[in-house]
Amino acid sequence: MSGETITLYEAIGGDQTIRALVRRFYQLMDELPEARNCRAIHPADLSGSEHKLYEYLTGYLGGPPIYIEKYGHPRLRSRHFGAAIGVAERDEWLLCFSRALTDTVTNPKLREIIWPPIxxxxxxxxxxxEQA
Incomplete structure (x- = not known):
């Protein structure tokens, strides 16, 4: 493999790791009291959200572009415009993602690469x- 470039998707362990990351992310969102604002803007059943995030992250990290193939350009901001996302919701989402990333991606250098764009x-x- 010397000199061969691999994607982040491959480097973190591919499909298995993406599935574990997304599962852990939503598990944390459901369990952490400090994520209650973020959880409140999601549907009661998180399975659809989990599936779409899995599809999105798969392509985002360099795996198969399954989200784009199914739904077209992500247009994430416009797709989420119906949900009121303020500082609290944003920071709680980041808390859940950060913990899920730490729990599922063992290599700290890979986490350091993934975190800034997330x-x-x-x-x-x-x-x-936020209201003043």
């Missing part, structure tokens, strides 16, 4: 300012 994405998704 953090930027979460900030981009915020669609409301």
């Amino acid at each position: 953090e930027r994405l979460a900030h981009h998704m915020q669609n409301r300012e």
Whole structure:
């Protein structure tokens, strides 16, 4: 494998790791009291959300582009515009993702590569300012 480039998807363990990451993310969202605002803007049944995040992250991290093949361009901000995403919801989402990432991706260097664009994405998704 010397000199061969691999994707983040492959480096973290592919499908199995993406599934574990997404499962852990929503498990944390359901369990952590400090994620209650983020959880409240999601449907009672998280299975659809879990499946779409799995499809999105698979392509986002360099695996098969299954989300785009099914739904077209992600347009994540517009797809989430119906959910009021403020600072609390954004930060709680990041808390869950950070913990899920730590729990499922064992290599700290890979986590360091994955985290900044995920953090930027979460900030981009915020669609409301906090009341003064």
